[in-house]
Amino acid sequence: MRLVITHYIVTKWGRRWKNRTALEQWQDKRIRRHVDNVRKNSRFYRELWAGIPAAEWRTFPVIEKAQMMGNFDELNTAGITKEQAFAEAYAAENSRNFKPTLKGVTVGLSSGTSGSRGIFLVGEEEQAAWTGTVLAKLLPGGLWKRARIAFFLRANSNLYESVEQGRLQFQYFDLLEPLPVLLARMEQYQPDIWIAPPSMLRLLAEARNAGELNLQPRRIIAVAEVLDPLDQKQIERTFGQKVHQAYQCTEGFLGSTCSHGMLHLNEDIVHIEKEVLDEESRRFVPVVTDFSRSVQPIIRYRLNDILTEAAEPCPCGSLFTAIERIEGRCDDILYLPHTADGRLVTVFPDFMTRAVLAASADIEHYRVLQHSPNELEISYLIRDGMTGEAERLIESELSRLFKRLSCIPPQLTFTVYSFVPGRQKLRRVERGWKL
Numbered sequence: 001m002r003l004v005i006t007h008y009i010v011t012k013w014g015r016r017w018k019n020r021t022a023l024e025q026w027q028d029k030r031i032r033r034h035v036d037n038v039r040k041n042s043r044f045y046r047e048l049w050a051g052i053p054a055a056e057w058r059t060f061p062v063i064e065k066a067q068m069m070g071n072f073d074e075l076n077t078a079g080i081t082k083e084q085a086f087a088e089a090y091a092a093e094n095s096r097n098f099k100p101t102l103k104g105v106t107v108g109l110s111s112g113t114s115g116s117r118g119i120f121l122v123g124e125e126e127q128a129a130w131t132g133t134v135l136a137k138l139l140p141g142g143l144w145k146r147a148r149i150a151f152f153l154r155a156n157s158n159l160y161e162s163v164e165q166g167r168l169q170f171q172y173f174d175l176l177e178p179l180p181v182l183l184a185r186m187e188q189y190q191p192d193i194w195i196a197p198p199s200m201l202r203l204l205a206e207a208r209n210a211g212e213l214n215l216q217p218r219r220i221i222a223v224a225e226v227l228d229p230l231d232q233k234q235i236e237r238t239f240g241q242k243v244h245q246a247y248q249c250t251e252g253f254l255g256s257t258c259s260h261g262m263l264h265l266n267e268d269i270v271h272i273e274k275e276v277l278d279e280e281s282r283r284f285v286p287v288v289t290d291f292s293r294s295v296q297p298i299i300r301y302r303l304n305d306i307l308t309e310a311a312e313p314c315p316c317g318s319l320f321t322a323i324e325r326i327e328g329r330c331d332d333i334l335y336l337p338h339t340a341d342g343r344l345v346t347v348f349p350d351f352m353t354r355a356v357l358a359a360s361a362d363i364e365h366y367r368v369l370q371h372s373p374n375e376l377e378i379s380y381l382i383r384d385g386m387t388g389e390a391e392r393l394i395e396s397e398l399s400r401l402f403k404r405l406s407c408i409p410p411q412l413t414f415t416v417y418s419f420v421p422g423r424q425k426l427r428r429v430e431r432g433w434k435l
Contacts, residue, residue, distance in 0.1 A: 003125065007132025008143050015268055023319050027271050027291070031057055034291040035299065042297055044074040058273075062287055062300045065118055076121055076296045078105050085119045096174065105295060110250040120250040121296040129292060130253060133269060135168075137256040138246060140193070140219045143168075148189060152182075152196035153224060175421055179203060183213050192218040195246070197225040198235070199419065199426040205238035221246055226328050228428045230357055230366070247326060251298050252290040255323060262310065264320040272321065274309070275302065277330075282309040283348065285330060304329045306348065325350070332431050334370045336407035344373065345407050349429035355401045356380070359393040365417045368429045376410040381417040 017023040035054040039046050049060055068075060072082040080102055088102045089109045101107070106127060110118040122130065135143055146167040154175045171189055173182050175197075186204075194201065194217045201222060207213040220235065221244045235243050245263050247255030254272070255265045265272050269292040274284035284307055290298040306329065310322035328349040335344040352368045362383040369377040376398075382390045391414050402409045419426055 003128035004132040004135070005143070007129045008136045009132075011133045011136035011268065017319055020319050023267065027267065030291045031271060031289055034294070034297075037294060038077070038297045038299065041077040041294070042075055044071045045297060045299060047074075057289075057299070060300045062302050064302050065304075068301065069118055072119065078103055078121060078123065078295050080105060080107075080121060082119065085121065089119060108250075118250050119296075122293070123295040126293055126295060133266070133292075134246070134253060134256075137266070138219075138221055138244065139168075147193050147218070148191040149193045149195065150186060150189060150191035152194075152200045175200060179207070183207055186213060186215060190215065193221070194219070195221045195223055197421060197425065198222045198227050198231040198243075199225060199421040201235050201243070202231045203421060205235045208238055217241075219244060223248055225425045226326055226428065228353065230353075230363070230428075234364075245326075247323075249303070251288050251301055251303060252293065254286070254288065255326075258314060258316040258318055260314060260316045262314040262316065263323040263326070264314065264318050265323065267320045273300070277306065278346075278348075281348075282311065282324070283307070283327070284309065304331060306330060306333070308350075328427065328429060332427060332429050334368075334376075334429070334431055335373060335435065336402065336405070336410060337373055339406050339408055342408075344435075345405055347401075347405065347407070351401060351405075352398075352429045355397040356394055359397045360390050363390065365419070366428065367417060367419070367426075370410070370431045370433065372410075372433050374408075374410050375413070377413045377415060379415045379417040387414075 017026060032054045035049075035057050039049060039054070048063075052059060069082065072085070073080075084102060085107050086109075088107045092107075093109065104124055106122045108120050108122075110120065139147065141147065144167060148169045148171070150171055150173055152173045152175055171185070171191065173185065173196075194204070196204070201220060204213060208215070217239060220239060220241065222232075223246045227243060227245055232243050242257075242261040244257040244261065245255070246253070247263065247265075252270050253266055254270055255263050257263050265286075269290065271289040271291065273287040273289075275287055277283040277285060286303050286305060286307055288298055288301045288303060290301075306327040308324040308327060310324045314322040332349050334347040334349070334352065336347055337343070338345050356366050356368065356378065357363060360382065363380055364383055365381040367379040369379070371377060378391075378394060380390065380394070394414075395412055398412070399409060
């Protein structure tokens with residue numbers, strides 16, 4: 001508990017920089033020291049960085065998920081093999097008992113959005129540091145104010161349970177349980193801080209509107225999925241408050257919202273390099289160096305996410321990079337043939353989202369699935385069931401988009417929207433074929 005409080009205080013009040021240059025110099029110093037320690041304890045990184053001094057860490061090779069998982073045994077510093085880690089994690093998922101650790105290390109599985117599941121390892125000290133940092137950035141009212149936290153996810157972890165500190169109560173809500181069971185538990189527990197994927201928050205909002213849930217949260221925090229503008233609007237309208245976000249993944253606690261509701265990168269614990277996708281729209285892919293973790297070091301790790309940097313500084317005054325939106329994954333960028341030469345044109349997920357939502361204010365749910373460069377499926381649910389008119393409007397908006405991008409319009413198929421949160425993440429825009 002003492003270490004948690006220490007990190008809470010340091011995160012909340014202990015670190016101040018005069019300007020962005022001072023922050024970056026501080027990061028550089030921390031990363032150099034971290035690199036020296038990782039080099040001593042991780043054979044994978046020691047061999048990867050052979051001959052490159054710590055001062056030149058920005059020139060280290062960039063790694064991705066396949067490389068990390070392929071070298072897992074030599075990369076982690078706890079002496080845990082990938083076979084051991086997967087066995088422990090799958091045993092926990094099958095039994096739904098997430099308490100056991102391996103050599104004192106918490107083991108968890110990533111959700112596998114990209115098609116293959118990954119492992120994360122967190123040591124005891126790292127867990128305390130994570131807990132203190134998360135509470136400082138996300139907890140309203142301070143560490144010493146009573147709060148009941150309801151946490152919805154497909155799998156629990158000792159890492160998440162560790163937020164139960166002092167006057168904070170924590171309950172895990174398993175997304176695999178039926179919705180009526182979850183609603184009954186919510187009514188009994190009376191939580192005031194809700195942490196859940198947007199698809200689950202949307203179900204809670206719909207339950208509230210239907211009179212099946214009579215609760216009002218003090219704070220709502222979206223995790224694990226992209227916060228789509230449609231879901232954000234409906235949730236905020238129902239509960240009369242902003243939806244906050246925690247940008248948390250296997251690779252670290254990467255971002256959180258400020259008091260103004262703007263998402264900022266957590267640059268006091270991670271360094272983010274921007275691999276630019278589109279300079280004009282400020283889209284980039286993050287390359288992460290987490291200088292707060294040593295059991296499973298994350299150094300110059302390229303994520304598959306599409307982030308859009310805010311055009312203007314946040315009014316909160318934070319030096320940390322402001323993010324307008326987490327748009328989705330690079331795997332979900334759609335590609336359509338150009339009208340002139342057939343070359344594939346990039347269609348970012350946000351383009352599709354805006355087009356579909358612009359078609360009708362009565363659209364309640366939607367998904368866009370690209371089966372091939374010439375086939376696009378639009379699943380949707382519309383208020384009052386006016387499907388014929390809605391399809392005409394959606395087709396019109398998409399035609400306008402394709403014309404602007406000079407793309408050959410794909411064949412459109414319309415289907416009824418259906419999605420149940422729990423077994424997989426909701427992806428509003430998804431590419432179902434590989435380049």
